[in-house]
Amino acid sequence: MKLSGGVESALHCCVVLTTAPEPVPATRLAELHGVSATYLAKQLQTLSRAALVQSVQGKSGGYTLTRSAEQITVLDVVEAVEGPGSTFVCTEIRQRGPLAAPPDACTAPCAIARTMHAADRAWRAALRGVTIADLGRMVGQDYDTDVLTQVRKWLQS
């Protein structure tokens, strides 16, 4: 089970937008991240549909975050790209075969589904506990150079 690569680039874009002094065109974000403009445009549209970023029109148009980076969690971005549905899909095996349980005995999820859904919730809780602002601070502490200041200067160049 793998997350799509879109999650990685979408998170990088969100962190970059926390330091951008003005809207950033999709092509600039693609150039900065060394990925194809078509590919990144798709991820940005996904984030836009989830109302995490918005496209500002005009001469200095581009993308901005729709709200404070403190109010956007990593889970928000992951769910924008991957959807909010559980990673475990129960096909109700217990209702099949010669010992099929009757539907009225199956109104609650079975033990297997409950266990898998609980793990899914633990994963989402961990992603919900980190905001894009947290990621920005972590990136700021990770290197000898101030990466986000470099990014800001590059965006203004």
Added chain:
Amino acid sequence: MKLSGGVESALHCCVVLTTAPEPVPATRLAELHGVSATYLAKQLQTLSRAALVQSVQGKSGGYTLTRSAEQITVLDVVEAVEGPGSTFVCTEIRQRGPLAAPPDACTAPCAIARTMHAADRAWRAALRGVTIADLGRMVGQDYDTDVLTQVRKWLQS
């Protein structure tokens, strides 16, 4: 991001094997679960490669668990089917583009990868905390009828 359906049927098979008085042929497990024999054979081979079940040859041959159900976790089964690798694959975006970080500054995972891997570990920890024996007990308490006793009788019929 979705788990493969193989996880669901593999977990059901393991729970059934906890109550089986003797080895269970793959075709019987497929019949019990109302799934295709070819499909289930593939899942059982996957569990066999992971040394969670073994195939016993002979007239009353079939599959058994290789160890106590208390010693097989849900994570063991999930990793047998899905592999042990993290759900997040980092492509080192930070090392691309005009501000590419030099390789010697990237020996540790970046903030985004760390966050995603931490959530992956939380998911695995939740799955590691439940054994096949636990699932058997939960199934036993879920219904008015004793499902696993019914299964045992059916396997002996």
